[in-house]
Amino acid sequence: MLDSMLRDEAAFWDSFYENREKEIPFFVNVPDENLVEYFERGLIKPGKVLELGGGPGRNSIYFAEQGCEVDAVDLSETAINWAKERAIEKKVDIRFTKGSLYDFEFEEDSYDIIYDSGCFHHIPPHRRMTFLNLIEKALKPEGKFVITCFAAGDMGAEISDWEVYRQRSMKGGLGYTDDQLKQIFSNLELIEMRKMKEVKQPADTFGVPFLWTGLFKKRGVK
Numbered sequence: 001m002l003d004s005m006l007r008d009e010a011a012f013w014d015s016f017y018e019n020r021e022k023e024i025p026f027f028v029n030v031p032d033e034n035l036v037e038y039f040e041r042g043l044i045k046p047g048k049v050l051e052l053g054g055g056p057g058r059n060s061i062y063f064a065e066q067g068c069e070v071d072a073v074d075l076s077e078t079a080i081n082w083a084k085e086r087a088i089e090k091k092v093d094i095r096f097t098k099g100s101l102y103d104f105e106f107e108e109d110s111y112d113i114i115y116d117s118g119c120f121h122h123i124p125p126h127r128r129m130t131f132l133n134l135i136e137k138a139l140k141p142e143g144k145f146v147i148t149c150f151a152a153g154d155m156g157a158e159i160s161d162w163e164v165y166r167q168r169s170m171k172g173g174l175g176y177t178d179d180q181l182k183q184i185f186s187n188l189e190l191i192e193m194r195k196m197k198e199v200k201q202p203a204d205t206f207g208v209p210f211l212w213t214g215l216f217k218k219r220g221v222k
Contacts, residue, residue, distance in 0.1 A: 002126045013076035015074045031062035033207035047112025057083025057140030064092035073097040108137045121150040121173040125161035137219040146212045150175045155210035188216035
């Protein structure tokens with residue numbers, strides 16, 4: 001019932017990705033600057049990766065180029081087709097799944113890394129627990145979760161959960177403070193959180209200053 005109060009996400013994102021020539025910052029075919037930095041600093045290492053809301057595949061491709069085994073799930077068939085074309089061009093193998101992350105089937109404790117670049121701020125409040133459960137169950141002990149998310153005050157709607165349903169809209173994506181993100185993901189151990197660095201295009205990485213980027217770790221078995 002609550003899903004039906006909000007927009008049809010699959011239809012919206014199919015339409016969003018139809019015109020590849022639109023001046024959308026993240027349409028570039030380069031990885032997030034924070035992702036590259038995490039690899040360079042040794043904070044994350046090659047392993048089995050799940051990317052949530054992977055869009056046209058720029059980060060999934062980078063993971064694959066680093067020797068990772070990659071699963072990428074996205075609602076939009078249009079986005080996945082674009083990502084597949086890019087993966088062929090880069091000569092990398094990625095398992096793409098079209099569908100909702102809420103229905104994504106996985107083995108528990110199977111992923112070394114779960115990556116979310118701009119997905120969580122489109123998750124409606126009533127679906128947050130499903131999102132959190134997926135991360136908690138899919139990650140291996142000591143596995144890493146990485147998020148980039150709209151920062152409140154810089155980008156994203158600053159409205160209450162109640163207001164989302166009163167207005168029947170998430171206003172293009174919700175903005176969060178760093179304290180809110182730390183609280184939401186408090187079951188995970190925070191390694192670091194910062195604003196994404198701005199990267200002027202063309203460049204080898206992508207970065208815009210209105211996104212948080214956070215790196216978390218699943219706590220090991222006690």
